[in-house]
Amino acid sequence: MTDTASGEGRHGALPALLWKIIKIFASVALTFLGLLLVTFLIGRVVPVDPVLAVVGDRASQSVYDRVFIELGLDKPLYEQFWIYLQKILSGDLGTSFLTKKPIVEDIARVFPATLELATVAIIIGTAFGIPLGVLAAVRQGKLSDQIVRVVGLIGYSAPIFWLGLLGLLIFYARLHWVAGPGRIDISYEYAITPRTGLMLWDSAMQGQWDAFRNALSHIILPAALLGYYSLAYISRMTRSFMLAELAQEYIITARVKGVAEWRIIWVHALRNAAVPLVTVIALSYAGLLEGSVLTETVFAWPGLGQYLTNSLQNADMNAVLGGTLVIGAIFVGLNLLSDLLYTLLDPRVRRR
Amino acid sequence: MSTREWLLTEQPGSRRQARMGQTYRTWLAFRRNRLAMVGLGIVLALVLVALLAPWLAPQDPIVGGSLRTERLLAPSWQHPMGTDDQARDILSRIIHGSRITLLVVALVAVIATPIGLLVGTTAGYYGGWVDTVLMRITDIFLAFPRLILALAFVAALGPGIENAIIAIAITSWPPYARLARAETLTIRTADHIDAIRLQGAHSARIIWGHVVPLCLSSVIVRVTLDMAGIILTAAGLGFLGLGAQPPQPEWGAMIAGGRRFILDHWWVATMPGLAIFVVSLGFNFLGDGLRDVLDPKAHK
């Protein structure tokens, strides 16, 4: 390596970065196609006859046959998949048997509730998880490290719907610290004009502070529970990333420079650990979608998770598969986002 | 020379002695980890309770007592965990429910581990397009959150404990495949594998006979770490009414059953949840300890 080598590296950085981004997008497209194939195939193995679901079981044979052909069930499987693909890509997830509305519309209506819940949860999980993880790494092997570890393992072990029920019992029914199930009390429900569908945001923007407080007291318990789950994961990963960084040579350099210990930990080491942590946070944000299915059921939270379980219990297969697909797509999207962020955040990756 | 000295010697006389010595050292390190020992105790207790359920349970788990006098009784000496809305003893139901939990965990492990191993080792061993295709499929399955995909499968197959097990197994194998592939990639180029290949062994034979055994230990640790997740997924499916069907004493379904009474009769939903919590905590402690011992990098 000579002193001029650095010039080349800078010059070659852009195409390499672009190439990497193109590759990431191509792999995402392929994964998404796979998602579609999986939901399509699940839809085919359903024991429920899709024709009967449309026409009811008292329809005549001729009506049945007509619908059979309308649904394209006479065509070979690959052709059916092609039709399915075209429909999905044009934004048509089919119609819900339950609400009789297009599933896309249904999902657009319920999604903000889930988004709001998951966002508050990830804020709680990150705000507590990262400091706990850093603490555990700095005090490696000491009592505080053990405590953080056990707190994390408890988070991994308790069924969230059970904790939710206990939380409602204790904090709502007994102590009256928080509001009960639902997003907001009925008395406030029509006070807010839904703009974004995010209650906290809408009420704050419209200056409805009573409604805001009420919505906050509704969201805090389910969000704290969900947040605890991401905290378990985030604190554990923070700990291991921090341990890896604190063992690096540049930490010694910082010590030699006489940098204060807090600065070594929170600036030098954490900034390096932050790069992989972004991926972890994006993944746990996606993981909250999973947790939201059970949490929303317990807290009567009118979001995507509740929509999915409602559809399940009513054998509304179109809605189930639509919801599954949307969640899968969000999952893939967040993975993509974390990959891109990783590429942008780490000055080293840009060159590789 | 005592057995202990024989095991810990620095100069083992035979391969068997070396291997047993290694195992013993692992055990010594494991035994020092208090949380892991607690976990091991919980898991062993679960197995024992499941085996001896009919003898341990004080009452019948399915048929309750008098609906007029024995419904929703609070915990007492006679019913340590109270009774539910069908006047059944909750303790007895939890004891019998341990069999379902153990069954789920065991079957998922038995189904998912070989699939993951087969996919991962094949992809890693052959490389090239086989690798690309298999790993792409794995990524697709990983792209769904596990519970959601399991939900969709159960929705399609119909509710029930068998379908729940199949659905969980289908959603569990991808991480094992990833791991097995990574291990295979490091083993594939090892000299002794080359030597076997030169002797003219079949690829299938090399994979099953030589590559799989080398990947097995790390995959087993991973499966143990996953057990708690499997239990929670199964309980979640049960809670949503998609797993074991009533009157089977499945813990998740029992929580769902007690949900209506949570405000006045808290024990009906709390007790089975406690059982799930303790058992998955046990598996988590155990897995965590195993990882510390077997993967020194993680515990550094």
Next chain:
Amino acid sequence: MTLLAVDNLTVTYPSRQGPQSVVRNVSFTLGRERLGIVGESGSGKSQTGRAILGLTPLPGRATADRLEFDGIDLRAASPRDWRALRGARMSMVMQDPKFSLNPVMTIGRQLAEAARRVASGRADARDRAVAMLEAVQIRDPARVMAAYPHELSGGMGQRAMIAMMLITEPDLLIADEPTSALDVTVQIEVLRILDDLVTQRGMGLIFISHDLRLVSSFCDRVLVMYAGRVVEELRAADLAQAQHPYTRGLMGCLPRIDADQRPLPTLQRDEAWAR
């Protein structure tokens, strides 16, 4: 005047077979001069350097009968005392800038962080950083200030490292294999820069290396270490009169341009040296 006095320095790590000492009873004094420490890898030379800076990594322990820097007893130094000493009065250049510079901070920020110890403010710190980069003969300081470590070549990185360690004008600099990770052609340049700065500022230097010839040409005095001990101490000029068989063995193994050595000489070790 004595800048650093080390008496019976021992660094010990616990192991399954009981405590193992990697540095054993090392004693020396240092004025405002250049002292070389030579030895093979594992001889304890780097551990000696780190122990002087109080940076023995856990679970290791460093003990000494005397460890004094400019009259300050380092054994009794609190973390706060150490922070006041490190960087400001004693510092260290490490082997490979690829690892020793923080990868996600620009060179400018890392320099400024060191400069803040002596600078009056942010702007002053920046000015000092630029001036220091010029002092290590970096022609385009503005570009280097904005660069991340991976964007620099090894030689540039090491110059930035030297600039960072000398920006506070310390009294003592420990250079731990400062050129071993660099290309041979760049090595000489970096050494010359280091030499000039050390001479100009009249600081004490401990130069740690495995390269006997380099050390002897660069330093005033040489300590030869083997298996954690100092086996010989002598003036660089008197190297030819070395007494210890290990030093003589090392000298014998140096390649020579004027003579054809066949077979290549190898070092014969004696168990007794390690005792």
